[in-house]
Amino acid sequence: MASLPHASADDAAKGSAAHGEIVAKRWCSACHLVASNQALANSDAPTFASIARKKQASKLKGFLTDPHPKMPNMSLSRGEIADIIAYIKAIDK
Ligand code: HEC
Incomplete structure (x- = not known):
């Protein structure tokens, strides 16, 4: 992909x-x-770093749009979901 001067729709x-x-x-x-x-987290829940390593962005989106039974339904907006996925992916470096 050629680099564009302006932010693309993809960004x-x-x-x-x-x-x-x-x-x-x-x-x-x-x-x-x-x-x-x-410092503190519930030991049952995977760390975001481990989620970043094993989950693809597309799967994360599906997961967060349709919450896991062990997690409360947080009713995240599409924007919040996109932002969280961007954050999780940024950890995985
Ligand atoms: C009340 C506790 C709780 C909260 C709050 C919570 N989670 Fe979870 N989450 C869990 C648990 C426990 C699991 C593991 C579920 C399992 O193993 O079946 C999990 C699993 C996940 C997974 C799947 C990991 C995998 O490998 O399948 C993702 C992604 C995730 N959480 C994202 C989030 C995000 C993003 C938020 C905040 C918007 C959040 N969770 C808030 C408890 C929580």
Whole structure:
């Protein structure tokens, strides 16, 4: 892909990792270890780093749109889901 001078529609669809971090810390950190500097998490829930390693973005989106029974239904907006996925993908480096 040639690099374009302006943000493409693809970039917009990727969401904002910075906002995703805020959402994750607010809604997910009670159970998941969402950042490496976080001290406490529920040991049943996988860390975001391990989720980043094994899940594809497309699967994450499906998972978050239709919540897992062990997780509360958080009614995340599409934008919040895109942002969280961007954040999880940013951890996986
Ligand atoms: C009340 C606790 C709780 C909260 C809050 C929570 N989760 Fe979870 N989550 C879990 C548990 C427990 C599992 C493991 C489910 C299992 O193994 O069946 C899980 C699994 C997941 C998985 C799937 C991991 C995999 O490998 O299949 C993803 C993705 C995920 N959570 C994302 C999130 C995101 C994003 C948020 C915040 C918007 C969040 N969770 C908030 C408890 C929680």
